[in-house]
Every structure is written in C-alpha cells, then in structure tokens.
Amino acid sequence: MGSLRGFYASMVGKKVVMGITGLIGIGFVVMHSLGNLLVFRGPAAINAYSHFLKSTGELLWGLRIVLIVAVILHVIAAVQLTTQSRAARPIAYAKQEHQVATVASRTMRWGGALLLVFIVLHILHFTTGTIRPAGAFSSEDVYANIVTSFRIWWVTLFYVVAMLSLGLHLFHGAWSSVRSIGARLPSPEPLHHRISLVVALLVWAAFTAVPIAVITGIVR
Numbered sequence: 187m188g189s190l191r192g193f194y195a196s197m198v199g200k201k202v203v204m205g206i207t208g209l210i211g212i213g214f215v216v217m218h219s220l221g222n223l224l225v226f227r228g229p230a231a232i233n234a235y236s237h238f239l240k241s242t243g244e245l246l247w248g249l250r251i252v253l254i255v256a257v258i259l260h261v262i263a264a265v266q267l268t269t270q271s272r273a274a275r276p277i278a279y280a281k282q283e284h285q286v287a288t289v290a291s292r293t294m295r296w297g298g299a300l301l302l303v304f305i306v307l308h309i310l311h312f313t314t315g316t317i318r319p320a321g322a323f324s325s326e327d328v329y330a331n332i333v334t335s336f337r338i339w340w341v342t343l344f345y346v347v348a349m350l351s352l353g354l355h356l357f358h359g360a361w362s363s364v365r366s367i368g369a370r371l372p373s374p375e376p377l378h379h380r381i382s383l384v385v386a387l388l389v390w391a392a393f394t395a396v397p398i399a400v401i402t403g404i405v406r
C-alpha cells in the first residue's frame with residue numbers, strides 16, 4: 187500500500203493513473219457514440235437499447251461507478267500534475283516559447299475543464315431530465331428527447347462545440363495515455379499517433395452526426 191502511495195506521489199505515477207483512467211473514458215465514448223448511431227434506425231431501435239441498458243440494474247450501476255471513479259481520479263491527477271509542474275518552475279519564463287507540447291497540454295487543461303462542465307450538464311439534460319430545453323422529457327423515450335432537444339439551435343451548437351473539444355482531447359489524450367502506461371513502441375512515425383487521430387475522428391464524427399442530422403431534418 188505504502189509503495190503504491192509512493193508511486194502515485196511521483197509524476198510518473200500520476201501520469202499512469204491519467205493514462206489508465208483516460209483509456210477507460212475512451213472505451214466509454216467509443217461505445218456511447220456507437221450506441222447513439224441507433225437513432226438513424228428509428229425510435230424502436232434506440233429506445234430498445236436504452237431499455238436494455240436500464241434493465242441490467244447492478245451491471246449498469248457497476249459501470250457507472252467505474253466511470254465516476256475514473257473521472258474523479260483523472261481530474262485529481264491532472265490538477266496535481268499541473269501544480270507539481272508549476273512548483274518545479276516557481277518563476278515563469280520571461281518569454282514563453284509555445285512548443286507543440288505546451289499548446290497540447292494547455293488545450294488539454296481548458297478542453298478538459300469544458301468537458302467536465304459538459305458531462306454534468308449532459309447528465310442533467312438526457313439522464314435525469316432536470317434541464318429540459320425542449321420542455322418535455324421522458325425517461326422511456328430517448329429518441330423523442332434527442333429529436334426535440336436538437337431541434338433547438340443553441341442546444342445543437344452547444345453539443346457541436348463540446349464534441350470539437352472532445353475530439354481534440356481524445357487526439358492528444360489517447361496518444362499520451364499509451365505513452366504514459368509505457369506501452370509505446372519506438373518508431374519514427376508512431377503508429378499510436380495515427381491510431382489516436384483515427385479514434386478521435388471517428389468518435390467525433392459519430393457523436394456530431396446525431397445533433398446535425400436532427401437540425402437538418404434527416405432524423406425527425
């Protein structure tokens with residue numbers, strides 16, 4: 187236990203935690219974005235999928251707990267890594283040279299914070315129905331919730347912007363999580379870099395397709 191704590195205290199330990207929890211998040215968004223595509227098969231398909239997930243009871247709660255713990259650990263490790271690296275350089279550079287790495291890590295922090303806000307609003311919107319931009323909400327009819335919500339231009343805009351931020355976060359994050367857990371293969375043209383790009387693009391496209399299809403009337 188003590189050695190585990192000692193490992194976490196190091197920067198490498200925190201990066202490993204960020205990598206593992208990040209990969210859990212990637213697994214979730216891949217499954218979630220594929221599930222959302224059922225909207226193109228009509229109300230029966232996506233509503234049946236939603237009912238099935240809710241009928242699994244303990245399994246669904248088990249997955250929710252894993253996800254919640256992963257998100258909390260991911261955020262804590264990110265905040266601690268930021269403070270640890272700032273403490274390592276108490277006096278800022280007189281002139282900041284924006285290297286590719288610093289631009290990536292800055293967008294990771296801001297993009298990550300935006301995603302956290304998105305996730306909270308999103309659950310209040312589609313899972314609990316606390317926020318009802320379209321007025322009505324039915325936990326039995328996910329299809330209707332999606333269609334009535336994304337007919338509202340600002341709801342669609344909010345989701346489209348959030349998904350851009352998710353795409354960027356996935357691109358930088360998927361690449362560095364593999365590196366952080368030490369699974370990287372040395373290569374001049376890293377394969378995991380290209381895989382991250384493909385995963386980020388596919389997840390971004392699958393998520394973004396739904397609000398765009400509703401607002402353009404393809405899904406009604």
Ligand code: HEM
Pocket residue numbers: 215218222236237239250305308309312313328332345349352393394396397
């Ligand atoms: C355009 C993009 C998205 C759409 C249309 C969408 C749609 C939905 C819908 C309809 C539900 C409710 C499902 C049900 O009650 O059966 C839901 C739940 C959820 N979504 Fe999304 N989602 C999107 C993006 C995301 C993203 C990017 C994340 C996370 C990074 C996310 C995380 C969640 C979570 C955590 C739940 C709650 C699952 C549960 O515990 O029941 N969603 N989403």
